[in-house]
Amino acid sequence: MTISEQRLTGPRHGLPHGGQLVDRRLDAEEASALASGPLPWLPLTAAEAADLRALATGAYSPLSGFLGAKEHQSVTESMRLPDGTLWPIPVCLGLPDDLRVPSGRLALRGEAGELLGTLEVAEVFERDRAAEAELVYGTSDPTHPGVARVLGAPSRAVAGPVQALVAPLEGPVGERALTPAETRAAFAERGWATVVGFQTRNPVHRAHEYLMKCALEMVDGLLLHPLVGPTKEGDVPAEVRMRAYEAVLGYFPPSRVLLAALVAPMRYAGPREAVLHALVRKNYGCTHFIVGRDHAGVGSYYGPFEAQQLLAALSAEELGIVPLRFDNAFYCRRCLAMATTKTCPHPDTDHVALSGTQVRAMLAAGQLPPPEFSRAEVAELLIEASRS
Numbered sequence: 001m002t003i004s005e006q007r008l009t010g011p012r013h014g015l016p017h018g019g020q021l022v023d024r025r026l027d028a029e030e031a032s033a034l035a036s037g038p039l040p041w042l043p044l045t046a047a048e049a050a051d052l053r054a055l056a057t058g059a060y061s062p063l064s065g066f067l068g069a070k071e072h073q074s075v076t077e078s079m080r081l082p083d084g085t086l087w088p089i090p091v092c093l094g095l096p097d098d099l100r101v102p103s104g105r106l107a108l109r110g111e112a113g114e115l116l117g118t119l120e121v122a123e124v125f126e127r128d129r130a131a132e133a134e135l136v137y138g139t140s141d142p143t144h145p146g147v148a149r150v151l152g153a154p155s156r157a158v159a160g161p162v163q164a165l166v167a168p169l170e171g172p173v174g175e176r177a178l179t180p181a182e183t184r185a186a187f188a189e190r191g192w193a194t195v196v197g198f199q200t201r202n203p204v205h206r207a208h209e210y211l212m213k214c215a216l217e218m219v220d221g222l223l224l225h226p227l228v229g230p231t232k233e234g235d236v237p238a239e240v241r242m243r244a245y246e247a248v249l250g251y252f253p254p255s256r257v258l259l260a261a262l263v264a265p266m267r268y269a270g271p272r273e274a275v276l277h278a279l280v281r282k283n284y285g286c287t288h289f290i291v292g293r294d295h296a297g298v299g300s301y302y303g304p305f306e307a308q309q310l311l312a313a314l315s316a317e318e319l320g321i322v323p324l325r326f327d328n329a330f331y332c333r334r335c336l337a338m339a340t341t342k343t344c345p346h347p348d349t350d351h352v353a354l355s356g357t358q359v360r361a362m363l364a365a366g367q368l369p370p371p372e373f374s375r376a377e378v379a380e381l382l383i384e385a386s387r388s
């Protein structure tokens, strides 16, 4: 597209990954017929159910279903689908050992037996879980929470295109679970041509607020996009986090920020997952994406800048969204401002910095962290939650 063409079409968000937003939603009428019908069915784990929803809404465009053997191998080994499209992490559906799958259509149900959607069975294959752990996660250590999920999955996977109910979710979190089509419409309505996405699975403190504001100085809008699918034990519950995000929004002009929830499982795959997070935000209509230190990492499996380096190594054309790479931020008592080592020359002793462990201990003791570290509104919510 030329510049003059861009002017003619007006504000233009990035194209979805692969060029077109996938829509595999099942309408309510068909779903109710299926729910009581005779189709053989497969139970999904909470993580698989979240993946199914992401597939159906187009969050995982261009994927339209769970991956087959050839795709699994290609994604695992080369980070690309067999047609060459960038895709960093296999999205698979486990088939329990005692289940036999007939050809044709399979109903997919949640942990409570509710109908989630259907899968057109294309193939059943032996999933090379060891290769997936080693090549995608960079480790076969079963104490890594993402690797544990891969190694703990059934040895067989069932592949094929899906359709799924994308029912409104309940509660304050569910109300914010917008689809990519919905966020794109919201951006267009607000006239945002450039939008930066911020992924998080944690409460937002001053440091994250600073990164978002740095980015927001350069683009039209911010999508604060916390992940609310299955995370690991010890992460703050989504309901609490959502209230804390709402409190932080009090420090942004309302017309410049959209808070939405991303229903997807966290994989803790570090660099590969940073690429996935960027592509998903591209599908949600973002043009820019914030990548912090040790993005999507856990423990000390990945180097602090490995995710940023992997994103930087991909061509702009292939990625289709601009990664904004940030280091950790802190308040500096001598700069009298939030800063990073990119902008502040002073030693650590001048910085207000707390480790995650220190913050959790303070909150559990009912103590407010310093205002340079955390907004009081946010800290109070977290204290309340840690006591209940």
Ligand SMILES: [Zn+2]
Residues within 6 Å of the ligand: 332, 333, 334, 335, 336, 339, 344, 345, 346, 350
């Ligand atoms: Zn300083």
